[in-house]
Amino acid sequence: MSDEGIGAEETTLIHAAxxxxxxxxxxxxxxxxxxxxxxxxxxxxxIASRNGNAEIVHLLLSHPTIDVNVKNRWKSTPLMIAAGSGNLDIVDLLLKHPRIQVDAQAEYYGRTALIEAALKGHLPVAKTLVAHGANVNATDKTGRNSALVEAIKNHHVNVATYILRSGLVDFSSHDLRLQALIWAGNRGGDVLRAELDAAISNFFRRRQRAAS
Structure with missing residues (x-):
């Protein structure tokens, strides 16, 4: 979220953060x-989530009226910002909050925290989000960019491979399947293309077995 910046009119609390x-x-x-x-x-x-300040994040999350899913001007939540910044310890803290919405979408681009992590190549963050139930099949506003597609587009082979091997990707959407194949063909390399082909084949094989 490099296009986001902190605005003016700071409170004492914001300045301290x-x-x-x-x-x-x-x-x-x-x-x-x-x-x-x-x-x-x-x-x-x-701010504390972006800066990776675990002590301050813990203090804020301990407040009874904290809005853990609050959105800024770009409609991004602290979890999205922490995920996109690769701040794993902050992501862990936020995910422990009982009111966290792991699949909230930023209204500006429509990305989830998992898509942000995949786009930036933060594998440990992506794994943690998936372990806490993040939807690997969520897409941005275009409906064409999932965490898998963003990982492939941005050359993050380790993240793309992890998502493919999770067995959670739904390849029933022709558009998403095509996007993944096109980007893998352009940027993925032979190893990732082989992983993608295997994952697609396994998905439809499982689907066929379930229907029979």
Missing amino acids: ITGDSGAVKGALVLEDVNASDTDGWTALH
Whole structure:
């Protein structure tokens, strides 16, 4: 999410999150709205999640009125930002919150946290999200870009291979199947193309067995 930037009109809490001052965060939480945002919709939780500050994220998540799924101007949640930044420890903390929405979509592009992780090549984050139930078949607003397609498009063979071997990819959509095949043909290399062909064959083989 490189096109996103922190706006103006900082609260004391937001400033403390930017500077990484956990003591100031504790003090500000007594007086200020934990979900207050700047002019671009960035909350302290967004900022701490992007910066990888686990101590501050923990403090914010401990607040009873925290909105863990709050969206900024670009409609991105803290989980999406942490996933796209590769901050695994922050992703772990956010996923433990009882109100987390792992498959929330950013309204700007329509990406989920898993798509963000796949696009940036953050394999440990992708594995953690899938382990917590993230939908590997979710797509962005175009309906053509899933986590698998984004991993292939951006040359992240390890992420694409992991998703393919998970056995969770639904290849019944002709458009998504075609997108994966086209991008694998252009950028995937022989090994990834072989993995994709095998995964597609296995999917339809399982489907045929289930129908018989």
